[in-house]
Amino acid sequence: MTEHALTPAAAERRLIELEKQLELATEMLKIARDKEVEAKHGYEAARRNAGFNKECPRVERGGTTVAERTEWIEDKAADEQRKYDIATAARQAAYDHLQTTREQGMMCMALLRSANTAYAMTTGA
Known part of the structure; x- marks a missing residue:
């Protein structure tokens, strides 16, 4: 016999x-946040390292512009930025999943109250 979904027991x-x-969703969000922070620090370190690199263009009048130097640094840190962007998206997805699970729990509690009353x-x- 199949139990109906709106019985109090179901x-x-x-x-539960x-x-x-x-x-589980809460734990996954914590992990995703940690990974995002780690990726952000990696990206920031890559940018700093590129800026201190001997090959980094020097800004000078009539030569390299600030925008060109910034572009060079960003190009050198592109892989780390990609990792950071992916980690940010994963953290947001984990947050969205947690919110969805919470909402499902709230609906389930409302159904339980209605079923118990009925x-x-x-x-x-």
Whole structure:
């Protein structure tokens, strides 16, 4: 026999399942934030290292402009910037997943309340 999704027992099981998913989503967000910070530090270090590189163009009147120097530095740090961008997107996705799981939990709690009320009315409890 298949249990209906709106029975109090089924709603409680779903709520417990969502609680576990919420804990996992929270942990995944923490990990994603750590990776994002690590990637940001890597990107910033790559930019600094490029700026101090002996091959880095020197800004001078009639020669290299500040914009050209900045572009050279950014080009040298492009791989690290890409890693940082990917880590930022992953952190945002983890945050979105956490929010979705929270919203599902709230809907499940509302359904549980409704199911409990409906079952109480039909059983006279």
